[in-house]
Amino acid sequence: MLTCDEFPAALGEESFDVILDPIGGQARIANLARLAAHGRIVVYGNIATFEPVTVSANDLLMRGQSLLTYNSNLASQTRPQRLADSAARALALVADGSVRIDITAEYELSDVETAIADLAGGQTRGKSIIRVG
Numbered sequence: 001m002l003t004c005d006e007f008p009a010a011l012g013e014e015s016f017d018v019i020l021d022p023i024g025g026q027a028r029i030a031n032l033a034r035l036a037a038h039g040r041i042v043v044y045g046n047i048a049t050f051e052p053v054t055v056s057a058n059d060l061l062m063r064g065q066s067l068l069t070y071n072s073n074l075a076s077q078t079r080p081q082r083l084a085d086s087a088a089r090a091l092a093l094v095a096d097g098s099v100r101i102d103i104t105a106e107y108e109l110s111d112v113e114t115a116i117a118d119l120a121g122g123q124t125r126g127k128s129i130i131r132v133g
């Protein structure tokens with residue numbers, strides 16, 4: 001298992017066609033450097049930090065790359081029905097077995113600080129859940 005300190009050096013010179021980035025900050029800068037020509041990076045969070053990352057549209061254009069963002073909080077405010085419909089379709093895929101979610105860590109609500117620290121520190125893979133009640 002890689003730690004945050006070992007990423008991205010452990011990847012060598014490998015580049016990727018698609019990168020999903022919920023982390024932000026320095027990880028986002030490293031991800032942009034790993035994006036292949038004609039690749040796409042999808043940004044959907046800033047778990048690590050809200051430190052701004054500047055991306056040049058001209059640099060992306062020259063490499064044929066694209067950056068796509070998704071903000072579910074904004075969607076809940078501006079298009080709540082669309083978000084609800086998407087969530088219902090996603091849950092239906094899980095319910096019928098078309099999509100499997102690997103839950104690799106479970107925490108009690110009283111251990112939420114540990115869950116966040118484990119996620120930020122790279123100790124967890126897959127999905128973590130917090131049990132409420």
